[in-house]
C-alpha cells in the first residue's frame with residue numbers, strides 16, 4: 497500500500513489496501529483516520545446522545561454463544577416487560593432530557609406481532625417527543641417468520657405504528673464463515689439477510705446504524721470483507737434514495753461468563769483502535785463514527801476520538817446485553833460523557849439520533865460539584881449492544 501492511501505484525500509481503498517492498513521503502525525493509521533474525521537465532520541466538536549436502552553424481553557430462540565442475556569421461556573428469570581414498565585422507563589429518560597429509546601429484546605417467538613404494534617402505538621400516544629428505534633434485523637426476521645409476512649411488510653406495519661428506526665444490533669461480523677461458526681452463532685440470520693433488512697428499512701426512510709464486533713478469531717481479511725459489505729450497502733442506499741447508515745459503531749467481543757469464553761480470543765485496546773481507524777478510512781461514505789466507552793472504557797474511547805471517531809455514543813441508561821457478557825462500564829450520566837469530551841479537548845454537543853445538534857451543554861454547570869444522584873439512576877446492564 498502506498499503512503500498516499502493513508503491520506504485523508506486518498507482515493508477509495510481497494511480490499512488489498514484496506515487489509516494492509518492493519519499492518520501500519522497504530523499511531524500512523526490513527527493519525528490518517530483522524531485527518532479523515534476532521535475533514536468529514538466539525539473538527540472542534542464531539543457529539544453525544546442522551547438515550548436509554550430498553551430490553552423489553554430476554555426470551556430468545558437464537559442462542560448466540562457470546563450472549564449472557566437471553567433466556568428460554570421456562571427459565572425462572574425470563575421476562576417480558578409490561579407496557580407500563582416500559583413507559584415508566586421512558587418517563588425517567590424524559591426527566592433527564594433524553595431524546596431516544598433503543599429497544600431490543602431477544603427473538604421471542606411467544607410474542608404475537610400485535611404486541612409490537614400495540615407497544616409502538618402506546619409509546620407514540622404517551623411519549624410523542626421520544627424517538628423509538630427498535631428491533632434489530634434478527635427480530636424483524638423473527639416477526640416475519642411468525643406472521644408469514646415479508647420483512648418489508650413487517651417494517652412497514654411497524655413504521656405505521658410509530659417505529660422511527662432500527663438499532664444496528666446483530667451486524668457483528670458480516671462474513672458468514674465467522675458469524676455462523678459453531679463457536680459463535682450458527683442460528684443467526686446470514687450476513688446478506690442483515691444487509692437486506694437494513695436496506696429495506698432505509699428505503700422506507702427508517703433510521704439505521706452499521707455495527708461491527710471484532711474478536712471472534714476472524715482474520716484481517718474477514719474484518720475488511722465485513723467493512724466492504726457495509727461500504728457497498730451504503731453506496732447503494734445513498735445512490736437510490738439517500739438514506740443510508742447514520743453512523744458506524746464497533747466494539748470488541750465480550751466473553752466473560754458466556755459460552756464463547758475460551759473459544760474466541762476477544763480483542764484488546766490495540767486491535768480496537770486499529771479497527772476503528774481502519775474503518776474510518778475504509779468506510780469513506782459513512783460520516784459519523786462512534787467510540788464505544790461501554791466496552792472499552794473511557795480512556796480508550798477518548799483515544800478513539802483521535803483515531804477517526806467524532807461521537808462519544810450515548811448515556812445508555814440501562815443496558816443489559818454487553819454488560820452481561822463482561823463489559824465493565826455501565827450506564828453513565830451526561831456529566832461524565834461531557835467530562836470525557838472536554839478532557840480530550842473537544843466541544844461537547846448533545847445531538848439527536850439523526851446527528852442534529854439539539855443542545856449546547858452548560859459545561860461549567862455540568863462539571864461543577866457533583867450534584868448527587870441523577871433523576872434517572874443507572875440500572876444494571878447496545879449501541880449498540882449485541883442483542884438480537
Ligand code: SF4
Pocket residue numbers: 556557558559560563564565566601602603634882883884
Ligand atoms: S445476541 Fe440477541 S439473538 Fe443472540 S441470543 Fe442474545 S438476544 Fe438472542
